[in-house]
Amino acid sequence: MTAEPRPVAVLGGTFDPVHTGHIALVTAVRDQLEAHEAWLVPARTPSLRTEPVAPAQLRLAMLETAVRAVPGVRVIDIELRRPGISYTIDTVEALAVARRDVLPWWIVGADAARHIREWHRSEELLGLIHLVVVQRAGTPRFDEAEARSLQLPPSRTRVLDITPPAVSASEVRARVAAGRSVTGLVPAAVAHIIAASGLYRSAPAVR
Numbered sequence: 441m442t443a444e445p446r447p448v449a450v451l452g453g454t455f456d457p458v459h460t461g462h463i464a465l466v467t468a469v470r471d472q473l474e475a476h477e478a479w480l481v482p483a484r485t486p487s488l489r490t491e492p493v494a495p496a497q498l499r500l501a502m503l504e505t506a507v508r509a510v511p512g513v514r515v516i517d518i519e520l521r522r523p524g525i526s527y528t529i530d531t532v533e534a535l536a537v538a539r540r541d542v543l544p545w546w547i548v549g550a551d552a553a554r555h556i557r558e559w560h561r562s563e564e565l566l567g568l569i570h571l572v573v574v575q576r577a578g579t580p581r582f583d584e585a586e587a588r589s590l591q592l593p594p595s596r597t598r599v600l601d602i603t604p605p606a607v608s609a610s611e612v613r614a615r616v617a618a619g620r621s622v623t624g625l626v627p628a629a630v631a632h633i634i635a636a637s638g639l640y641r642s643a644p645a646v647r
């Protein structure tokens with residue numbers, strides 16, 4: 441007899457850089473879903489936005505240092521190891537083969553959820569995945585009616601009233617470029633990597 445797959449909360453993103461909003465978000469969703477783990481999945485090359493400012497290896501290093509002291513949160517580098525554009529559908533299909541033991545619940549912030557129909561092979565993707573939408577500070581509240589209007593699969597979609605701290609990676613980059621402090625916006629060890637590497641000092645802050 442095969443055991444039921446265990447739920448895992450999964451957050452994909454560019455993590456340029458990972459910030460306290462990401463960490464608060466995945467731990468809150470993991471707890472609410474009673475999932476045994478949360479995974480952060482950095483994209484190598486995102487499909488719907490410009491190339492990340494930080495190289496993949498530094499984004500990965502920042503993620504790994506950020507989760508070191510956070511039990512039950514892991515970084516999965518599957519998209520960094522795959523050449524080309526990082527499409528979520530490819531990751532979903534690869535995990536369905538390689539990790540039959542887990543049931544991934546893909547997390548999106550309300551801002552990202554509103555664009556999910558633009559994602560690569562979105563029809564197939566939405567035919568497969570379990571989706572969790574969380575609120576994003578500064579954007580209108582995402583509710584069940586909006587989920588229906590986007591035709592998110594009702595039996596595999598959960599809209600949660602979790603609003604993580606109002607942090608964005610763009611704000612972090614902009615503050616570093618302006619020579620301002622990012623204390624509290626990123627874990628201390630991430631701030632250390634940013635300072636030591638000179639990342640974002642001259643980066644274009646807005647995409």
Ligand code: ATP
Pocket residue numbers: 451452453454455456461462465547548549550551552553574575576577603604605606607608609610611
């Ligand atoms: P950027 O400012 O560069 O666009 P970001 O802060 O949105 O970056 P990403 O790595 O692009 O971070 O986000 C990955 C996912 O995490 C997306 O689904 C996004 O909606 C969600 N997310 C990121 N930060 C928050 C936050 N503070 N609250 C809710 N959702 C968030």
